[in-house]
Amino acid sequence: MEMKLERAALDLLMPMNLQADAEGLIVHVGPTLEKTRKAGYFHGFRLFELFRFKRPREVLSIEALRQAAGTPLRLYFRDDPQTQLRGEVTAAADGGLLLNLSFGLYVFDAIRHYRLHASDFATTDPTMDMLYLTEAKSAAMAASYELNLRLQAARIAAEEQAYTDTLTGLKNRRALDLVLARHRRQGTAFTLMGIDLDYFKRVNDTMGHAAGDVVLQHVARLMLERTGETDTLVRTGGDEFLIILAGQTDLTALRRRAGEMIAALETPIAVPDGQCQVSASIGLCSTGQFNSWEPAQMLADVDAALYAAKRAGRSQVVAYAPGMEPSGDDPERKAERLNARAAGEGGALSARPSR
């Protein structure tokens, strides 16, 4: 059985239909297609005058277009705006053609350009749902993006905190391991400068921990002032520091710098209840002293040099030399050694309250 449709019914089902007669003259366009151009634009004009076909390629005759039935069409308006349309064609009984068209991917542009409304689309057309989805997705993506930014900032802050000594703002032991591993990977030459404060325990004992904290913050600042961008400053323990001097292996020059560092650290430091004075012992160990090196070995050797400096008396600088006795890598033994040293401490320079 054949079904015949009134034009109005066809326009409702396919608001972008286009009908051409056997000669290729346009005899009718659906209401939404009509909206895309001025009144009278389509009627009586030749299909191929108004549209250029991209698929099938450059088709120019009604007969050729009829052959294209069942294949996807792609066509443009010849004048501006050259909106691209897609669709398909069916042959009518009278030799004419019926094209059903749509805006395809360019529907968002078309809606803006031709000021289209929901009623311009067939009920079965999912364009409205697509529009909805696009807007909802953009809103959701924006919310997700904001969350990602906040999480990223929080992660950076947490990492920064995890690698920072909260009292002095210098790096901590965890950061030290990372930096040494990076230098190892990249084959960077460097010198380790181990710094151990002298008379610090006395400050803590006689003037209190608050004063001790002020001293630690002060010496951290002094060390920062005397190092460069590429150097890494680490507080390794209570009054122990380690500086990784990247790219510097000239021990003669570094010995001089270490001496200057000690002189700077010996300047009296103002604390809330007066002033106090500390000094420092420094051990040096450079990667240039070895054919190859490992992080653990470098740390042990700079520790041995620092231990030698301590034994040589206060305020000494000692560079590592083979055969130096390690202070003992074992943390417990090291703690014992530190305690023994603190007990015997009472040299010429002392922490003293003013007046």
Next chain:
Amino acid sequence: MHGLINKSLQCFLRDTYGAGAWAEVAQAADVDPAGFEAMLIYDDALTVDVVAAAAAFLDKPRDCVLEDLGTYLVSHPNLEPVRRLLRFGGATFVDFLHSLDEMPDRARLAVPQLDLPRLELLPVDEASYRLDCEWHLPGFEHVLVGLLRTMADDYGALVLLDCLPPSDGLAHVGIRLIDNGYASGRSFDLAAGG
């Protein structure tokens, strides 16, 4: 509860009563004053606590707070996308009402984890409808009343709305249509920002 819902509750309190009000409510409900993240999921009980704390702080019945929230969702400039998305439901207020049962599925297209109330519109007579609503946030029908009242304004329609007593675990909203939008409503252009 999805963070989007909690976050809109937080923004409602902040935008309507000020940042101080939100801080007080957050403290009373034991919520991080920094607020909710829109794209995370929270415990349902937290939402109930915030609503209760807000009602206590504002010294208003909970139902009024929820109705004001519904109004806020579709009228505050910060939430213009919500109004726009709802307007996709149809060209008239009645079309919009009929689109409500698709709303949860539409929302899930965009945010798969977003669980919205199941809604069903039942015609009562020529000019009246009943909206059945099933959800796990008690009193949600009051949010709907605020939202529908504002959307009716948006469409330029004149309606009477009231919450009917709940039955069979469903909340009900009665809708009586006086005029389906011959007064001029707010404009709605399909092209966003255009």
